[in-house]
Amino acid sequence: MSLEFRHIAHAYGGVPALRDVSFNAPSGAITCLLGSSGCGKSTLLALAAGLLEVQSGTIKLDGEVLADPTRHPPPERRPVGLMFQDGALFPHMTVAENIAFGMAPRDKAGIADWIDRVRLSGKGKRYPHELSGGEQQRAALARAMAHDPRVLLMDEPFANIDIVRRRSLRAEFRAILKARGTTTVLVTHDPDEALELGDHIALVEAGQVTQAGPPQALLETPARPSVGVMLGNGVVLAARPETRGGRTVFATGLGTFEREAIGGQVPEGEPCELLFYPDAVGLVAAEAGEGDGESQDGALAVVDAVLRGRRWAVTLANSASDAVDAGGQRITVLSDEPVDPARRYRLVPHRASMRAFPAS
Template sequence: MYLEVKNLVKYYNKELPIIRKLEFSVKKGEIISFLGESGSGKTTFLKCIAGLEKIHSGSILLNNVALNDKGIFVKPQDRKIGFVFQDYPLFPHLNLEENIVFNLDKKYHKNLGYILTLTGLKYFVSRYPHELSGGEQQRTCVARALIREPELLLLDEPFSNLDSAIKQSMREEIYKIIKETNTTTILVTHDINDSLNIADKILIFKAGIVQQYDKPEKMYCEPANCYCAMILGDMNKLFIGSKTYYVRPEKVEVVKKSNHKIKVEKCFFQGREYRIKGRYKNEIWYFFSKKSINENEEVFIDFKKMDLIYFDPVCKNFFK
């Protein structure tokens, strides 16, 4: 494995560790998305990997070199790790090119032209940070990290400061750049769409531990627990006997006749289709329909048995 994190523990208050026991590994060139709520310790984790925060126990191995292990701590400036921070910290007294080549080893100067072309920044080299748009600032930060040919790239919520109009195109651009340079990347985000769009694997992090670490499709269809299921999208709750099952909205179909009748509460127009909110046996359900449905109208819905997901009954209260 290219990056191996074993039993990583980090706390500010010993009683409440922010990372309890983190263990996972990444292959060369893979993009891993670290998904969790705000304040769950995602940024702290990235800082631990980069050496900007000390860990309390555990080990980090990158490309067969121990960065953190018993009695070993490699300084942040000596780790070959690129870090793109959430707030795009470009130094205001330097222009775009000076920011990219800031404190750069001579051997990497040859990469400048390639990186500028790759990130589409070659016409802005003399501009200062306040003269750049959010997207350009973000690409400059990525360029500054990539020009050093890092062994690992860390992206901390890189799309959170962008408006939705350019978010999608930026995601695609960043994905293209990372794959073209074959850079192993950890992307930290709280937005599931970021993860589903560009990650090879998703790691769901909650309460200081890994909840699930898998490919996006598998995670979506076979979530390890109800938290993982909920974080990846809406879930409709269904009681069969004494058991509670869940079904994804897109697995629910509007049919002419079935055993399941639902009363429509709201119909949201979403371009290609309508997103319907309804009440089924006192539970709120969501599903999609090609046609608009009036409020208070009752319709029949159906779903396949194989699409039902079952969790242990204690799961639903676990994270409350």
């Protein structure tokens, strides 16, 4: 039961929020709309839910028009479930009554089944204020799913949950949604959440979908550097191609990289930008004394090193005193081994791990 957005444009008081947005949320998949606050992702959700009228473009459900500028069925007449950031449970109703509100007909067996599915057994008679934040979101999911919607829309459902419970709640929700085969569109600003939950990711930037597809495809073949920066914590370096000894190399403010380090198409002869991921580069200690005084061709000083999970996040720069390279950015990479803060290191990208783009 796919949900399609075709050439959607929307404005608030003449200020564009969406510009010619087209993408598809595949049937039975969890599609994450990923982007920063104010980029337009919640507007897309509101248009699909019927909370806003479509100004331009078409929204289709399984090939049939759900809404366009001439058709605007109200939310209650759409085969769509909606779950908000704060759950929005009815405070004067019990958990069971909240779930029953979304069911037709209201059957006790169905209510009990959903209470069990979302791990709220024994709490059906409690009111929302008697539940934890995670329990409230479980109840909200059950209410949104109880009437068996063809599509579930979720607007940052884990934003108000503490980070420890958030991880387990994501896993629980994904298991429930995949078991039901529910086509889901979930709004988030958290790249980790999109990668953990999404079968499909649509990256939204400034009112446009920059790229949409499976997470691996976006990481391996980003359409532009910003995709890698947002989704994979990528680093972008300004580079210029040079010919040395009959081979092409790419000179940057943080060292020179061989052509073999770059995958895919490479702009010929023009300045470019190189994108790499912090976990796809190694560190090699420079020779003792190399780079002393002024930095020499990528012999970088260690600015900081902290544990991130089970790996070291190592921040490097040309000069340890100002920690800023010629482009004004620090470079942080992940290392399996601790580094010696008194030594300098070179960046050694994994083969074909970089991507080159025309200079912006």
